Amino acid sequence: MSTDYQQARTALGGRMRELRITCPDGKLTGPQLAGRLGWTHSKVYKLEGGKQTATHQDLRAWADATGHAGTYNELASRLAGFESHIRSWRRALADGFKPAQTSLTAQIDQSRDMWIWEEAVIPGLVQTADYARHVMMRYAQLLSPARDIEDAVRGRIERQKWLYQPGRKLYVLVWEAALRSLICPPSVLAAQLDRLTGIIGMDTIELGVVPFTASMKIVPANGFWIMDDRLVVAEDWHAELWLDDADNIALYMKAWNTLRESAVYGSDAHNVINAARRNLSSR
CATH class of the missing domain: 1.10.260.40 (lambda repressor-like DNA-binding domains)
Structure with a gap:
């Protein structure tokens, strides 16, 4: 705290x-x-x-x-x-997943540029519905009874309209662990990886992957989202932190840019994703 x-x-x-x-x-x-x-x-x-x-x-x-x-x-x-700065997950999820997502969606809708880092999960803005469902089920098992997961899944997919609006740009980095973490059945993860390869080259998304073999200049810690120059949302096991002061926003932007130095893009990113996909096929 x-x-x-x-x-x-x-x-x-x-x-x-x-x-x-x-x-x-x-x-x-x-x-x-x-x-x-x-x-x-x-x-x-x-x-x-x-x-x-x-x-x-x-x-x-x-x-x-x-x-x-x-x-x-x-x-x-x-x-x-x-x-408004620290939202306990247990308290935030007391009324279900959908209300907890509503406030975040409002912040996303206000944003023109977002920078995302995720070390262990595919970011919600590019998740498939099946993958999103399994992610929420895992959190529900840990934190809160699963009461409105289907409503929340629909809300998360609806949120992805942001990606197709003119003037928006998503800069997303994922660690290779996120491509291989079996928090869902292999078939669901395979479809999710196919979704990722499909967004490479979109003009509203810049997707970078940090391979396991990359030299890291910073510890690949918990995921965070930066929205324009006004808000950072960072996640931990117990809570979600909303940080709107200039010093913290600058710190997280520095962390994102440092992580970016270890990322690969374009065909190289495609190769890392395909390697994870082939690994699933061999199971």
Whole structure:
């Protein structure tokens, strides 16, 4: 968890404690407030200490129970401010995959240029429907029950219209591991690799592949997307980070350009993809 995120969560907790001790009908102790809310008193202290992230429902209940109902909008604004930068996967997927994708699609629609690095999976903007389905199923097994995967698959494929709009450009880099990772049946991966070879040469896509044999100037770590010069979306196991400050955007752009130095393009990329495809045929 980032320092900025933790500082913001701690500040929110401090504000919540302030509301508790300035209750209009007298200062409340933590156990007294917990009793009003029907919570354990440990939850009250975790929220105030910045050790647990409040939900919007928690904030509404807190504001009402402390007699400061009018502060809910302030509290919710504070929460939105730091949740927009780090989205816990468990929380983001609580209502299913489709809603979690909607906000990302809105950001993609606003973008004219995107730079993508993926080290272990084919990027969503060039996935086949079958491949996308299996990727989501894997995440669902780890993080959240699979409730609306088919809706999410349709949404992901619909998002690919971006690639065919004038004035758009996708610069995508994938590590060879993404071409060989069997997160789906071999037949599904074979069709996905065929899809990749089909996009080589499109004027809206520049596809680079980093072979296993390439000399690397940087560790090929987790995937990230850069949208114009305004937003980076980076993924980890626990969360998705949305970074909109200039320093971080510049850092990720530097990382992308460093990775690009190890990539091959055109017929050379085609050869790496075909080698992975032939490997599947021999299974």
